[in-house]
Every structure is written in C-alpha cells, then in structure tokens.
Amino acid sequence: MTAPLLEVNNVTMRFGGIVANRNVNFCVEKGKITALIGPNGAGKTTMFNCITGFYRASEGNILLHGEDGTQDIGGLITRPITGGSHLATRAGIARTFQNIRLFREMSVVENLLVAQHRQTANNLLSGVFSTPTYRRAEREAVDRAYYWLERMHLAGDANRLAGELPYGRQRRLEIARAMCTSPKLICLDEPAAGLNPAETRELSEVLQILRADHDLTVLVIEHDMGLVMRISNHIVVLDHGEVISDGTPEHVANDPAVIAAYLGVSEEEVQ
Amino acid sequence: MNTHENLFPKLGKEALLTFCVSLVLVGPISGLVLEGFTFRNELVHAVLIAAVITAGRLVLSAVMVTPFGRRISGVLSRSGGGVTVRSGKERSSLPLLAVLFLAGLALPFVADKYFLGIAILALIYCLLGLGLNIVVGLAGLLDLGFVAFYAVGAYLLALGSQYLGLGFWSALIIAPFLAGLFGMVLAFPVLKMHGDYLAIVTLGFGEIIRLVLNNWLAFTGGPNGAPVPPPTLFGFEFTRTARQGGTPIHEALGIPYNADYKFWFIYLVLFLVVCAVIYAVQRLRVMPLGRMWEALREDEIACRSLGVNHVFTKLSAFMLGASTGGLAGVFFAVHQGFVNPTSFTFFESALILAIVVLGGLGSTVGVVLAALVLTILPELLRDFAEYRVFVFGVLMVVMMIWKPRGLVRVTRPAFFPSKSAEPTSSPVPSANAEVSR
Ligand SMILES: Nc1ncnc2c1ncn2[C@@H]1O[C@H](COP(=O)(O)OP(=O)(O)O)[C@@H](O)[C@H]1O
Numbered sequence A: 001m002t003a004p005l006l007e008v009n010n011v012t013m014r015f016g017g018i019v020a021n022r023n024v025n026f027c028v029e030k031g032k033i034t035a036l037i038g039p040n041g042a043g044k045t046t047m048f049n050c051i052t053g054f055y056r057a058s059e060g061n062i063l064l065h066g067e068d069g070t071q072d073i074g075g076l077i078t079r080p081i082t083g084g085s086h087l088a089t090r091a092g093i094a095r096t097f098q099n100i101r102l103f104r105e106m107s108v109v110e111n112l113l114v115a116q117h118r119q120t121a122n123n124l125l126s127g128v129f130s131t132p133t134y135r136r137a138e139r140e141a142v143d144r145a146y147y148w149l150e151r152m153h154l155a156g157d158a159n160r161l162a163g164e165l166p167y168g169r170q171r172r173l174e175i176a177r178a179m180c181t182s183p184k185l186i187c188l189d190e191p192a193a194g195l196n197p198a199e200t201r202e203l204s205e206v207l208q209i210l211r212a213d214h215d216l217t218v219l220v221i222e223h224d225m226g227l228v229m230r231i232s233n234h235i236v237v238l239d240h241g242e243v244i245s246d247g248t249p250e251h252v253a254n255d256p257a258v259i260a261a262y263l264g265v266s267e268e269e270v271q
Numbered sequence B: 001m002n003t004h005e006n007l008f009p010k011l012g013k014e015a016l017l018t019f020c021v022s023l024v025l026v027g028p029i030s031g032l033v034l035e036g037f038t039f040r041n042e043l044v045h046a047v048l049i050a051a052v053i054t055a056g057r058l059v060l061s062a063v064m065v066t067p068f069g070r071r072i073s074g075v076l077s078r079s080g081g082g083v084t085v086r087s088g089k090e091r092s093s094l095p096l097l098a099v100l101f102l103a104g105l106a107l108p109f110v111a112d113k114y115f116l117g118i119a120i121l122a123l124i125y126c127l128l129g130l131g132l133n134i135v136v137g138l139a140g141l142l143d144l145g146f147v148a149f150y151a152v153g154a155y156l157l158a159l160g161s162q163y164l165g166l167g168f169w170s171a172l173i174i175a176p177f178l179a180g181l182f183g184m185v186l187a188f189p190v191l192k193m194h195g196d197y198l199a200i201v202t203l204g205f206g207e208i209i210r211l212v213l214n215n216w217l218a219f220t221g222g223p224n225g226a227p228v229p230p231p232t233l234f235g236f237e238f239t240r241t242a243r244q245g246g247t248p249i250h251e252a253l254g255i256p257y258n259a260d261y262k263f264w265f266i267y268l269v270l271f272l273v274v275c276a277v278i279y280a281v282q283r284l285r286v287m288p289l290g291r292m293w294e295a296l297r298e299d300e301i302a303c304r305s306l307g308v309n310h311v312f313t314k315l316s317a318f319m320l321g322a323s324t325g326g327l328a329g330v331f332f333a334v335h336q337g338f339v340n341p342t343s344f345t346f347f348e349s350a351l352i353l354a355i356v357v358l359g360g361l362g363s364t365v366g367v368v369l370a371a372l373v374l375t376i377l378p379e380l381l382r383d384f385a386e387y388r389v390f391v392f393g394v395l396m397v398v399m400m401i402w403k404p405r406g407l408v409r410v411t412r413p414a415f416f417p418s419k420s421a422e423p424t425s426s427p428v429p430s431a432n433a434e435v436s437r
C-alpha cells in the first residue's frame, strides 16, 4: 500500500442538530482513483466541502501529505477576515461542483485564466503598462489554458461564452479549470451526472489519462456504478453520514451492508 | 386569412383596455379642476387625452404586425441580449479613438464657455461612472453610497488648502489615495455581506459622510461650505492680477487676458485624466485582477475553489473604484470654486448608478456614453427642468424594457495560443509531475 495523500480522521460534521458526517475515517492513496459513493443525502458533498476547505469539520481532522510536509485543512480555514477557504486550493486540492459553477458570462479561456491567477503577474502596474514579464506570464497562461482545452477536447470552443456550452462540455470545462490550478488532488462531485453514455465513456478515459500522465490523485463522488467499478482503485461507501464499507471495488460490491444500503433492506435482514 | 380575421377583435380589445387604463390614469389629474374648495368637471379633456393615447397605441400595434414592424422588433429584441466574445478579427478601433482624442483636445478652442462647462461636468460624471463601474459592473458589489468618495476628493482640496496649504496638483495626487483609504475603511465591515445588505450599508456610509460634512461646523464649514482655491499651472495663476506676488499666466506667456483660460486648463487636465482612467480600466479588464473581479461577480464560491482570495479581491475593487471617485471630486471642487454638502446627496449616488446601469454593467464605452447623455440631455431639456427626474424615470423604464443589459453590449476579449505552443509540445511541466519522475 502506497502512502496516503489525504487522511480523513474521525471527522464529524454537524449542522445544528443534523449530523451530516459521523466519525468518518478513510485515506486517499497517492496516484489512485478513489470513489466516494452512497445514497442521496448520505453526506458525500458535505465531506467534500470539508476536504476542500469550505466547511470546518466539527470534530476530527483532515490531513494533506504534500511534498512540503503535512497540512491540516481544518487549521487552514481559521484565518481571520478571509476565512482562508482559498488556502485549501493553494495547498493543492482542486474541486468541481455537483451543480456546475462556471463563470458563465466569461469566455472559456478566461475561465481557465482565472484559475491560473497564482501564475500570472497580478501586479497592477505591470499589467497597466504591459511590461515584458507580464506579457510572458500572460502568454504562458494562455498556452497552458489551450493545453488543457486540447486535453478535454474543448479547443474549438475556446472563445465562446462558458454559459453557452452544452452541458457535457461545461462539465469538462469545469474539470479543465480545476486542473489549471495545478492540483495534487482533484475532487470531482458527480462528474458524470447528466452525461450520455458516450460522454460518460469519454469522461472515464479522461480521468484515467489525468491519473496516469499528470501524476494526479482523484477523489470522485459518483452514482454511475458502471463508471465507478471501471475506474476506481478504492471505494468508500457512506450511508447516513457513516462509512459502511471501505475497500477494493470487488470487496465493496460484495459487501452485504452496501447491498442493504442500496436496496433499502435493513442490515438485520441481511445478516 | 385567419390571422386577419382575428386581428380586428384583438385590436378592439386592446383599444378598449388602453382607453380604460389611460382614463383611470389621467381622469383625476386633468378631468377635475380645483376651484377654491370645490372642483369643476372637465371630463371632456380627460376623454380626449385618453382617446389620443388609444389612437397611438392602435397605430403602434398596427405597425408591429406588418413585416416592417416585425423586423424592427426583431432587431430590438436581438440587441437586448447579453455578452459576446470577440472573434479576434475585428478591425482595430485605434483610428477612431485617435480622432476622438484629438477632437476632445480641440474642444476648448471651438466651444463657448457655457458648453465647456457642460463638457467638464460630463467628463466628471464619466470619471464617476468609470469608478462605480469597477465596483458594481465588474466586481458586482452594489454600492449606493459612492458619492461619499466624490465628497472626500472635493473636500480634500477645499479643506486641504485651508488647513495645509494644498494646491490643485497635490490634491490631485493625494485624492486617489485618501479616497482609496476611505474605500478600505468602508469595505472591511461589509466584505461579508452580499446584495441588498451591502447596498444598505453603503447607502448609510454615504449619508454618514454627508452628515458629518454638514454638522462639523468648526472643521468643514457645515452647510455654508468651504471655498476652493483656483488652480495653478507651474505656479502661474489664471486670474487677471496675481494674488500673492505670483505671475498670472497671461502675463508670463505674453498673451491677452481671457477669463476662459481657467476652464480650458481644467477641461484639458480632466480630459487627459479621463483618458488615462479609461485606458487603465480597459487594461484591467484583460488583466488577472480585472478577471478575478468579474469571476467574483459571476460566482464567489467557484472563485474560492480556485484559490482566489475573495476578500482581497473585493477590497481592491472597492479601493480602486473609490480612488476614481476621489479624483472626480477634486475636479468638481476646482471647477465650482466652492463646495458644500448639498452637492453630495443620495440623488447624486443614484444618478451615478443610473449611468452605470444605463451604459451596461461592465461596459466602459457604455458608461462613457451614458455619462455624456445623462449630463447633456438635461441641458438640452432646460425648458423641462421640472420634469428632469420624471424623464430619467421614463428613460430607465424604457431601457429596462428594450435593452435590459444597457446601451452597449459587453464584449469579451479573444485569446489565442502563441505560435511557439504547438499542440505536441507540452507547456505543462506541472511541479508535482517533475518531482515524481
Ligand atoms: N449547509 C447545510 N446546512 C444544513 N444541513 C446541511 C447542509 N449541507 C448539507 N446538509 C445536510 O447534510 C446531509 C447530507 O447532504 P449532502 O452532503 O449534500 O448529501 P449527498 O451529497 O451525499 O447527497 C443532508 O441531510 C443535508 O440536508
């Protein structure tokens, strides 16, 4: 077993009286595709929000083991004023959203350029006077944007409005945008929702390529079991906010607790 | 044809409806004339007016069903759409801009003093519109108290010269920084707010500044206002005789005295500043900072997921917008020669917001056009001075119906890969990929 990139330790997330996640433990291994599955309302998106720094877990901690040491995601987001949720991304965790969140009235390339704001020169004066350093940084950013557009088969749509794209392309654009932040870990929230079978197949290829060619670790929430079983190395099953199964696809597929959760049978009946 | 058979009952119904509605609206106003404690019945008037309105409505409907009318409505509804991306093949607008620039520079030599005054006012509103456009149009933060920064700039010159001996030029340099500082002071408490709440707080801030100016008699002069020193150029004054042993500019240059020189000077400096601000704003729109503002307007959560520091980004929009407002204030003060709090009421904020909305949120050209229209129009309609606000209202309603996205459609820049980056070469030596290999 390789070293985990992300470790979720005893995380509990409460919203007032609602417990969305209860004592969740799992690891995301480096360079692997890990799937997080479970029925609707199981707390998957909430778990994602904790991992990507949008929520601070009520209890427990989430550790990211990067090359430059270990970072506690919960600790990052306690900054005064800013809240610090953007720091999780800067630590190397990118994400997409269950309901696509693109900058709809900006062009496709601009969506990718916003994501590269760390690489481009943000200095006000250098931009206004268009210095050589600024121009080079900008050119590199545009080239990198086009690189990811090629990868996602979107190059033809580069100078269109993001909001005009068909649904399947918007999903891919969101992945390309997340990739432009040069992440170590990418978290995809239901990337295949609303895609047709051909698009779903294309997506699974893209994910395999990302993992293989770009040394990326993928954490994906998905309801399409065919896709999950095909691409993932490791599956974590959540139900009512708790982990009910954790292991290889074969292990999870044959786990009675998982079958019960999905078929709606009580656990006692299965055992 | 079927459509024609249906047309007449439909038109009749419409006419009846229009007639009734207009009778209800104009009946009480023009049908009843007060006479001491009773009133006289003049219902014939009201019926006549309603009939005229109905006839107008019928003509409009009749035109709209002809092919010509359909084409017009087609054109109108098409241009009502939102944003387009450039193709990158548009003709350069540089020659046009150069002509406009030269025409702008030449204006004082052909215009009379009255027109020059209007032009200065129009340019001041351009500046205000451009500043508010950064906050509202680009960053999407609704600011109803923008006039506060305008006041800061104006009072900086007035009070600065009174207490510190600041002149026009030093105020021009300090104003953006001071107004930006005020912008930051305002922005900190409101950064966590959105939409309506933000609007209310900024509205309050604008009023606070005005009330302080009004009531702090000892410092600001209260409602009596404060005088503003005339501008100087390299220490030369624009008066007929110099005040304190200086030299008036006409003597220094050996030309005859003309009272308009002062306005020429203000106009030219203001014109150059407006051009510089337009250039900066246009650059900002294709710069990372401007892109982050617009991204923040589109979706704040997505921005955070990309590592954008949303607080810093909002703060910068507030500060830069405020700085521009401060600049405008300095020009306003030096043009008027006197400032008092009545120039900085909420109506002024609303007018600036109207300029931004009318021009098309986020569109620089639109804002400049709208600023020109909204300052020059009232001058042309001097006879209807009482109806000025009413005309504004009608204009806004008409705009919202025909062109809800503003006068000028927002365009987005096109980007193309550089020649060196062929699809085969990978420009992504991502940091983690290198480490792993
Ligand atoms: N911000 C929130 N406030 C209150 N309850 C929430 C919030 N977010 C999620 N929940 C609750 O947490 C539970 C899990 O939701 P979610 O994580 O979206 O499920 P999933 O993504 O697995 O379908 C749901 O019962 C939901 O109502």
Ligand SMILES: [Mg+2]
Residues within 6 Å of the ligand: A044, A045, A046, A098
């Ligand atoms: Mg979900």
